[in-house]
Amino acid sequence: MTGVAAIVLLAVGCLVSGTFVVTEPFSFTAETGFYAYQVDVTDEKDWEDHKDDIDNIDMVGFELWITNNEAFPVTFNAWVDDADNPFCTGATCFDALTTKTIIIDNLTIPAGPTMRRHVTYGESFTYLENVKVLKKLVKEGRLNFYGTGSDGTDLGFVVDSGVVIVTFSASGT
Numbered sequence: 001m002t003g004v005a006a007i008v009l010l011a012v013g014c015l016v017s018g019t020f021v022v023t024e025p026f027s028f029t030a031e032t033g034f035y036a037y038q039v040d041v042t043d044e045k046d047w048e049d050h051k052d053d054i055d056n057i058d059m060v061g062f063e064l065w066i067t068n069n070e071a072f073p074v075t076f077n078a079w080v081d082d083a084d085n086p087f088c089t090g091a092t093c094f095d096a097l098t099t100k101t102i103i104i105d106n107l108t109i110p111a112g113p114t115m116r117r118h119v120t121y122g123e124s125f126t127y128l129e130n131v132k133v134l135k136k137l138v139k140e141g142r143l144n145f146y147g148t149g150s151d152g153t154d155l156g157f158v159v160d161s162g163v164v165i166v167t168f169s170a171s172g173t
Contacts, residue, residue: 035159056168056169059165074150077147
């Protein structure tokens with residue numbers, strides 16, 4: 001009888017299992033090559049519906065659009081930090097932050113007039129570091145994200161926009 005009840009519950013959808021994708025678009029506030037953004041997916045419908053049943057953060061990736069109008073290549077780096085830690089809106093605070101973890105190290109943006117670099121979701125996996133830490137923070141649904149552009153005057157180097165893409169598995173009753 002118990003087996004029949006489980007089959008009925010599965011058939012009517014009372015047990016949930018699946019893989020879900022949540023995206024979080026963002027843009028940066030720039031301060032001479034410093035970018036800061038608070039990522040929060042906790043208000044996404046799939047996240048709200050399944051946050052208590054998340055079994056695993058399967059993948060975290062991103063898409064990023066960067067424009068480099070400098071006369072030379074610019075290097076982009078990115079870090080994450082727990083959202084419960086202070087959010088730094090300036091480079092001075094960021095430099096003193098001891099809890100940040102680098103996730104993108106030395107992504108080079110070629111030089112040239114109106115040079116725009118698009119890092120695709122698939123390509124993002126080749127640039128990500130410390131994925132275990134990133135997945136832990138993503139599982140919480142919120143994190144602080146920081147980026148820096150180096151080797152430029154910062155006038156011609158702009159992080160135009162990006163999207164964080166999280167794939168997670170959830171199951172539950």
